[in-house]
Every structure is written in structure tokens, then in C-alpha cells.
Amino acid sequence: EAQVTQNPRYLITVTGKKLTVTCSQNMNHEYMSWYRQDPGLGLRQIYYSMNVEVTDKGDVPEGYKVSRKEKRNFPLILESPSPNQTSLYFCASRSRGRDTEAFFGQGTRLTVV
Amino acid sequence: TQLLEQSPQFLSIQEGENLTVYCNSSSVFSSLQWYRQEPGEGPVLLVTVVTGGEVKKLKRLTFQFGDARKDSSLHITAAQPGDTGLYLCAGHATSGTYKYIFGTGTRLKVLA
Numbered sequence: 001e002a003q004v005t006q007n008p009r010y011l012i013t014v015t016g017k018k019l020t021v022t023c024s025q026n027m028n029h030e031y032m033s034w035y036r037q038d039p040g041l042g043l044r045q046i047y048y049s050m051n052v053e054v055t056d057k058g059d060v061p062e063g064y065k066v067s068r069k070e071k072r073n074f075p076l077i078l079e080s081p082s083p084n085q086t087s088l089y090f091c092a093s094r095s096r097g098r099d100t101e102a103f104f105g106q107g108t109r110l111t112v113v
Numbered sequence: 114t115q116l117l118e119q120s121p122q123f124l125s126i127q128e129g130e131n132l133t134v135y136c137n138s139s140s141v142f143s144s145l146q147w148y149r150q151e152p153g154e155g156p157v158l159l160v161t162v163v164t165g166g167e168v169k170k171l172k173r174l175t176f177q178f179g180d181a182r183k184d185s186s187l188h189i190t191a192a193q194p195g196d197t198g199l200y201l202c203a204g205h206a207t208s209g210t211y212k213y214i215f216g217t218g219t220r221l222k223v224l225a
Binding site: 033041043044092094101 | 143144146148153154155156157158161163201203212213214215216217218
């Protein structure tokens with residue numbers, strides 16, 4: 001089954017404690033992205049990757065890092081989480097092309113206290 | 114900054130009513146996509162519109178892409194409680210960026 005898998009689904013952590021949210025897709029897609037979704041602000045892109053070892057900043061990259069060492073994986077790293085990073089996070093993947101469908105993971109609800 | 118503004122932001126209607134959701138931008142888009150997101154899940158694609166003026170139908174849902182490819186609409190006929198969810202438009206502007214941006218969203222609630 002074609003899918004994007006994120007882990008964990010829920011995470012509560014303390015300010016400053018490094019964390020990684022994993023994302024894996026099994027569709028051999030070139031493009032992968034991370035979004036955060038906040039009430040009233042919609043889905044905002046954090047980082048995206050067009051292929052292995054190719055990443056770029058989205059609209060809200062501050063406080064986040066990503067890596068794309070393998071095509072299927074695109075982890076999101078918060079080196080020193082802060083309460084303003086409390087949000088619902090989604091990973092998405094798409095095949096090459098401008099009109100292709102984005103497939104989303106089920107989301108990670110992160111709370112930073 | 115390329116923006117996709119959706120209206121209305123919230124909509125609560127009775128079962129059987131019709132509704133239209135709008136997605137507008139000052140930028141030209143090569144295509145626009147509509148997604149529906151249900152609580153606790155990621156967005157799921159409903160349709161892609163590519164050609165200016167294009168109309169696509171998906172059962173009771175009708176999608177239209179504006180002639181100038183700067184706007185789109187989603188019309189639901191005889192809404193049902195199962196239509197409840199967050200509706201999002203999304204796309205790439207034609208400026209060459211590979212950023213795929215989402216609209217601000219319309220949260221629809223259909224009451225039985």
C-alpha cells in the first residue's frame with residue numbers, strides 16, 4: 001500500500017530537548033516536504049527536498065533542520081525545541097512534476113512545554 | 114509571497130443545502146488542487162484542475178478553475194454530514210518556485 005509514515009503520532013517534550021520526527025515514503029517520490037498546521041494559519045511549509053541531498057527552506061524554517069540521505073526518508077529535526085513549535089506537523093511526498101498529487105502522513109502532534 | 118486566500122474561513126450549514134468555497138490569488142497558477150482533511154488525518158487529494166476555465170465534477174462536488182488561472186471554486190450540491198471537513202486548495206505559482214503552497218482553508222460543518 002502506497003503510504004507516507006510519520007513517527008511518532010504524538011509527542012510531549014520539554015524546551016531544549018532535541019527531537020527527531022521521522023518520515024518515510026514507499027512510492028519512490030522525488031519530492032518530500034514538511035509542513036506545520038496551526039489554527040488560523042493553515043499549512044505552512046517548513047522545508048522541502050527535491051531529491052537526495054537536495055533540500056531548501058520553506059516559509060517557516062527557523063528552528064528546524066532536515067536531511068535527505070536516502071530517497072525514502074526525510075526526518076525533521078528540532079535541535080532545541082521551544083513552546084512556539086507546538087503544532088501539528090505533516091510530512092508529504094510527491095512525484096516529479098508540477099501537477100502531481102501530494103500524499104500526506106497522518107501527522108505528528110507535538111507539544112513543547 | 115504567493116498566497117492562496119480561501120473564503121469563507123468557516124461554514125456551518127444544514128444537510129441538503131448548497132455551498133461554494135472560493136480560492137483566490139494574485140498569482141497565476143499552473144494548476145490548482147483541492148484537498149479534504151478530516152480530524153486526525155492528513156489532507157487527501159480530491160481533484161486537480163489544470164486548464165483555465167476547466168470544470169471538473171466529482172459526484173456532488175463541482176470544481177472550477179478561473180479563466181486567468183488565479184482562482185478556483187468548489188461547489189457542493191445537497192451537502193451531507195459526510196462532507197464535513199477542512200477543504201484546502203493548493204498549487205505551484207508559475208514563478209518557477211518549487212514551493213507548493215496551501216490555501217488558508219475552509220472548515221465546513223454539515224449538520225444532520
